[in-house]
Amino acid sequence: METNLLHHHKISGIYAITPNRALDIDAVEKILVQHNISILQYRYKTTNTITRLNETRQLHRLCAKHHTLFIINDDINLAKKIKAGGVHLGKTDASINQARAILGGNAVIGVSCYNDINLAQQAQSQGADYVAFGALFPSTTKPNAPQCGLDIITQAAQGLHIPIVGIGGIDFDNQQQAFDAGCDSVAMISALFQSTDSR
Numbered sequence: 001m002e003t004n005l006l007h008h009h010k011i012s013g014i015y016a017i018t019p020n021r022a023l024d025i026d027a028v029e030k031i032l033v034q035h036n037i038s039i040l041q042y043r044y045k046t047t048n049t050i051t052r053l054n055e056t057r058q059l060h061r062l063c064a065k066h067h068t069l070f071i072i073n074d075d076i077n078l079a080k081k082i083k084a085g086g087v088h089l090g091k092t093d094a095s096i097n098q099a100r101a102i103l104g105g106n107a108v109i110g111v112s113c114y115n116d117i118n119l120a121q122q123a124q125s126q127g128a129d130y131v132a133f134g135a136l137f138p139s140t141t142k143p144n145a146p147q148c149g150l151d152i153i154t155q156a157a158q159g160l161h162i163p164i165v166g167i168g169g170i171d172f173d174n175q176q177q178a179f180d181a182g183c184d185s186v187a188m189i190s191a192l193f194q195s196t197d198s199r
Contacts, residue, residue, distance in 0.1 A: 011163035115148035135168020150181035157182030
C-alpha cells in the first residue's frame with residue numbers, strides 16, 4: 001500500500017481532463033505549466049485507435065517531463081500499452097479488481113461515484129486510489145449529468161480515507177467551494193481548454 005500513499009499527494013489541486021476532440025499538444029503543455037497541473041486524464045471517446053495511441057504517447061511524455069500523473073479514461077488496455085500512471089473507471093467500465101490485475105499494484109485507479117456515497121465506500125474497500133463525485137455544478141460537458149450537492153462531498157469526506165475529486169462545472173470562480181466542501185482535487189475540462197477551442 002505504501003506506493004499508493006505516494007500517489008495520494010498527486011491527487012490534489014487541479015485535475016485536468018482533455019476535451020473530447022483532437023488535441024493541440026502545445027496548448028496542453030501550456031495549461032500543465034500555467035496551472036501547475038498534478039493530474040491529467042485523457043478522455044477522447046470518439047476517435048480511432050491510432051489517434052488515441054499517438055495522442056496518449058505524446059501526453060505521456062509530456063506528463064513525465066512535468067511530473068504530472070497521467071490517467072487514461074476507461075481503457076485499461078491502452079493504459080497498460082503506454083504504461084500510463086493509471087486508469088479512471090465509470091459505472092459501466094471494468095471492475096477495480098480487473099484493472100488492478102492488468103495494471104498492477106502501483107497503478108492509480110480512480111472511480112466515478114456520481115452522487116453516491118455507498119458507491120464510494122465500496123470503491124474504497126475494493127482498493128480504489130481516489131473517487132470522483134459530480135456534477136457539483138451545472139456542466140457544459142455533460143449537461144444531463146446527475147447533480148451532486150456539496151453537502152454530499154462533506155459527508156463523504158468524513159467516512160473516506162482516500163482522496164475525493166470533484167467534477168462537473170468547476171471553474172476558477174467556484175473551485176474554492178468544492179475544496180471547502182471536502183474535495184482534495186477538482187477536475188476541469190472547459191475552464192482549462194475553452195480558450196484553446198477557438199483557434
